[in-house]
Amino acid sequence: xxxxxxxxTLGCKLNFAETSSIAKQLSDxxxxxxxxxxxxxxxxxxxxxxxxxxxxxxxxAIKRLRRQHPNALMIVTGxxxxxxxxxxxxxxxxxxxxxxxxxxDLLEHLRKMKxxxxxxxxxxxxxxxxxxxPACSRDGRTRFFLKVQDGCDYFCTYCTIPFARGKxxxxxxxxxxxxxxxxxxxxxxxxxxSGVNTGDFGKSTSEKFSDLVKTLDDLPDDVRxxxxxxxxxxxxxxxxxxxxxxxxxxxxxxxxxxxxSNEMLTLxxxxxxxxxxxxxxxxxxxxxxxxxxxxxxxxxARGETAELFEKSKHFIETLDISQLHVFTYSExxxxxxxxxxxxxxxxxxxxxxxxxxHKISDKKTKSFYExxxxxxxxxxxxxxxxxxxxxxxxxxxxxxxxxLNKEYINTVQVISLGNWNEDKTTLISx
Numbered sequence: 001x002x003x004x005x006x007x008x009t010l011g012c013k014l015n016f017a018e019t020s021s022i023a024k025q026l027s028d029x030x031x032x033x034x035x036x037x038x039x040x041x042x043x044x045x046x047x048x049x050x051x052x053x054x055x056x057x058x059x060x061a062i063k064r065l066r067r068q069h070p071n072a073l074m075i076v077t078g079x080x081x082x083x084x085x086x087x088x089x090x091x092x093x094x095x096x097x098x099x100x101x102x103x104x105d106l107l108e109h110l111r112k113m114k115x116x117x118x119x120x121x122x123x124x125x126x127x128x129x130x131x132x133x134p135a136c137s138r139d140g141r142t143r144f145f146l147k148v149q150d151g152c153d154y155f156c157t158y159c160t161i162p163f164a165r166g167k168x169x170x171x172x173x174x175x176x177x178x179x180x181x182x183x184x185x186x187x188x189x190x191x192x193x194s195g196v197n198t199g200d201f202g203k204s205t206s207e208k209f210s211d212l213v214k215t216l217d218d219l220p221d222d223v224r225x226x227x228x229x230x231x232x233x234x235x236x237x238x239x240x241x242x243x244x245x246x247x248x249x250x251x252x253x254x255x256x257x258x259x260x261s262n263e264m265l266t267l268x269x270x271x272x273x274x275x276x277x278x279x280x281x282x283x284x285x286x287x288x289x290x291x292x293x294x295x296x297x298x299x300x301a302r303g304e305t306a307e308l309f310e311k312s313k314h315f316i317e318t319l320d321i322s323q324l325h326v327f328t329y330s331e332x333x334x335x336x337x338x339x340x341x342x343x344x345x346x347x348x349x350x351x352x353x354x355x356x357x358h359k360i361s362d363k364k365t366k367s368f369y370e371x372x373x374x375x376x377x378x379x380x381x382x383x384x385x386x387x388x389x390x391x392x393x394x395x396x397x398x399x400x401x402x403x404l405n406k407e408y409i410n411t412v413q414v415i416s417l418g419n420w421n422e423d424k425t426t427l428i429s430x
Contacts, residue, residue: 002032006040006069008061011048013137013145013194013228015078018103019046020137025107040069044106047078047088049164051330055080059091066093073113077103079164083334085123099123100165104133126151126166130204134171136183142382142410144188145228148176148212149195153203154231156258157269157336158301158329165196169204173212176201180216180223189380189410190224198227199234210239217248224380224395224412229254229296232280233271244287251288252397254325255280256296259304260312267303267340274315285320290375292368292397293321299357300350301329302340309353316360322368322397324361328354369427372398372417379415379429381408391426402429 005026009019022044023033034040043065047058058080066074077098081088089097096113098106102122109122135147151166152159170176183191193212195201201209216225225248230239232255243249255277259265262273284291297316299309316324328350331338345353372394379400381392389401390409394417401421402408418430 002030003041004034004038005031005042005044006034006065006072007044007046008065009046010058010061011046011050011054011079013192014135014147014150014196015046015048016139017135017137017145017147017194018133019044021133021135022046022103022106025104029107034069040072042110043069043072043074045074045076045078046103047076047080049078049080049083049160051327051332053330055084058088062091062094075106075109077106079161082123082126082164083160085121089121095120097121097123100126101129101131101133126164127162129166130169132169132171132204134175134179136179138183138186138188142188142380143190143192144183144186145192145194146176146180146183147195148193149198149201152197153200154197154271155269155336157267158298158332160332160335161196163334168197168200170195170201172205173202173207173215176212177215177219181219181221184219184221184223187410188223189412190226192226192228194228197231197234199230209234210236210242213239213242213246213249217242217246219248222412223248225249226252226397227254229256231256231271232277235280237283240284240287250395250397251291252294252395253284253291254294254296257316258296258298259301260297260315261308263308264301264304264312267337268298268301269336278315278319281319281321290372290396292323294323294325295319295321296325296327297357298327298329299353300345300347302337302345303343304329304345305343313356313360316357321364323365324357326354326357326361366424369398369420372396373419373427375417377415377417378412380412381405381410383409399426400429401426 007019009016045062048054074094075096076088076094081097082100085097101124138144149170151168152162153168155162180191199209377394379392379394381390388404390404391401415429418428421428
């Protein structure tokens with residue numbers, strides 16, 4: 001009988017892409033994905049560790065899966081397993097811990113494991129690895145997330161990602177294009193280029209991210225591309241200009257800001273100033289007026305005084321952006337920010353500041369959406385449904401809904417954008 005496997009993934013789209021690739025490896029060897037209500041023989045948990053809350057969610061997921069599948073072999077991998085392997089191994093019920101690089105050898109570890117093996121840890125120094133492991137996952141039948149880059153060389157003072165994922169590395173443009181073509185052959189209508197520091201693509205192969213974008217843009221296939229996130233210092237004017245007239249790449253940018261004051265950017269060891277960031281946003285908006293711009297920001301980091309938060313808040317209010325992704329600062333062992341001892345923001349104040357920025361984000365998103373009402377747009381309808389409605393996204397990432405028509409799923413339709421739906425979260429196709 002084929003062994004049944006339950007997968008649980010936490011964290012970023014990169015993790016989901018990697019879990020998908022691991023699942024395919026196991027499927028090719030005869031393992032089957034467990035169905036609802038069945039008990040698994042093996043549980044694989046791919047973890048996140050971007051915050052303390054993420055660690056806690058991982059622990060909860062492991063314990064929940066142990067209750068659901070009491071006789072299963074419990075395998076834990078991902079960033080939490082890489083950063084704190086002994087802590088993960090100590091969780092009751094965990095049988096095997098695989099570090100970030102070892103996760104792709106899961107099948108080999110399964111072959112070697114004996115029934116008496118318990119609480120084994122396989123964990124190497126991820127900072128020494130030069131190997132890039134490709135991965136791709138699908139979100140329903142429509143959107144695919146293609147891993148094009150891994151690791152980061154920036155070592156920002158608040159962040160553990162370089163210690164969890166290693167240094168920046170990637171496959172070649174030729175290999176990446178081949179992976180994209182495979183996703184298209186499997187039915188992808190939209191591919192999101194994903195990475196830890198996506199714009200750093202090419203560093204390990206002496207190539208350029210802009211050249212990857214141009215090569216993908218020349219593919220003859222009917223497919224849309226998006227870029228998951230690009231550091232502002234890597235988002236070149238050349239790339240912005242190209243995407244403005246691109247055939248395949250959507251007018252949609254996701255750009256990390258992290259702090260809206262130069263004082264905090266310096267403490268965080270970011271590689272730009274607020275003036276540079278503002279100019280970048282202006283350049284994008286000038287070249288692509290209807291572009292969707294999402295921005296990451298962290299609140300409550302050490303050193304962020306009340307005055308600096310107000311300065312950051314004011315700066316963000318001046319930016320012509322579409323949405324904020326607000327992250328509440330979390331203390332991370334091993335980071336340089338812990339050396340700052342004179343200004344520690346209480347957790348309650350961090351949450352308060354987060355709520356303030358979320359309100360600013362809601363206002364900006366509503367304003368952006370309202371400017372689109374009455375315009376004609378191309379929507380890729382997705383298999384996800386909201387009650388009796390189907391949903392989809394325009395080229396510039398406006399969420400749209402319409403009465404369900406199964407023939408439209410996974411196709412691009414030209415529509416007119418109507419007003420808000422009842423929840424004030426989505427525009428209606430008319």
